[in-house]
Amino acid sequence: MEMICRAWAVATVLAFAGINNASATIVNNTTLTAGWHNGTGTVDGHFTVDQENGAELGLRAAIRFVGPITPSGNVYVAPVSSPGSTLALWNFEYSYDPGTNSGTTTYISISDNHGHAFSDFALFVFDNTFAGTAAQNSENIGFFPFSLSLFDPTLAAIYSIDLTTKDSGGATLASVDIQVNVGAVPEPSTWAMLMLGFAGIGFMTYRRSNQVTVITAA
Numbered sequence: 001m002e003m004i005c006r007a008w009a010v011a012t013v014l015a016f017a018g019i020n021n022a023s024a025t026i027v028n029n030t031t032l033t034a035g036w037h038n039g040t041g042t043v044d045g046h047f048t049v050d051q052e053n054g055a056e057l058g059l060r061a062a063i064r065f066v067g068p069i070t071p072s073g074n075v076y077v078a079p080v081s082s083p084g085s086t087l088a089l090w091n092f093e094y095s096y097d098p099g100t101n102s103g104t105t106t107y108i109s110i111s112d113n114h115g116h117a118f119s120d121f122a123l124f125v126f127d128n129t130f131a132g133t134a135a136q137n138s139e140n141i142g143f144f145p146f147s148l149s150l151f152d153p154t155l156a157a158i159y160s161i162d163l164t165t166k167d168s169g170g171a172t173l174a175s176v177d178i179q180v181n182v183g184a185v186p187e188p189s190t191w192a193m194l195m196l197g198f199a200g201i202g203f204m205t206y207r208r209s210n211q212v213t214v215i216t217a218a
Contacts, residue, residue: 025052028073032058032095034134048074050176054099057163057176062091080183081153087142088153097134103168113158118149156183
């Protein structure tokens with residue numbers, strides 16, 4: 001009887017340890033093991049990351065041409081695009097690393113609170129950036145094929161984005177999700193990035209116009 005009680009006690013401890021480990025796999029506002037290598041001049045950090053079964057998945061939102069948004073938990077606040085725009089002012093950026101797992105497929109799903117959804121789209125490797133076994137990319141809801149779901153970047157919306165890696169048998173190895181609140185009041189750090197980005201774009205436009213004027217005068 002005593003041995004049975006001890007066995008139950010051990011099993012209970014292991015069960016709680018398993019629950020705690022499972023809940024601790026998601027880490028918010030963190031970096032990637034492989035670092036971030038997609039694009040020019042971009043930086044790592046501010047990812048929501050899941051590490052399970054030897055795989056690592058990361059998702060974040062970033063202001064286009066400016067940089068990543070600092071989240072609150074796994075929630076990112078982004079600006080809404082002006083009327084007539086076909087692209088969002090923000091991108092969602094992902095990294096998936098199957099590690100030593102073979103035969104895996106990684107899927108992305110996107111939905112908004114207006115009833116639009118794009119489900120279980122298998123990410124292909126041809127346009128990704130690679131860092132070791134990790135594949136990375138920066139996408140926009142206006143890019144094909146996400147635009148087929150008629151996401152409207154000019155509407156205030158709440159987007160749910162989910163990234164899942166499955167093995168060859170269809171079992172889930174890792175999964176991570178983020179929420180992007182578009183049109184909400186951004187954090188001060190996001191405002192600062194926006195102002196910096198717009199100032200940079202304005203300076204580039206001014207410089208180009210001056211260069212054109214000088215060439216014409218010559």
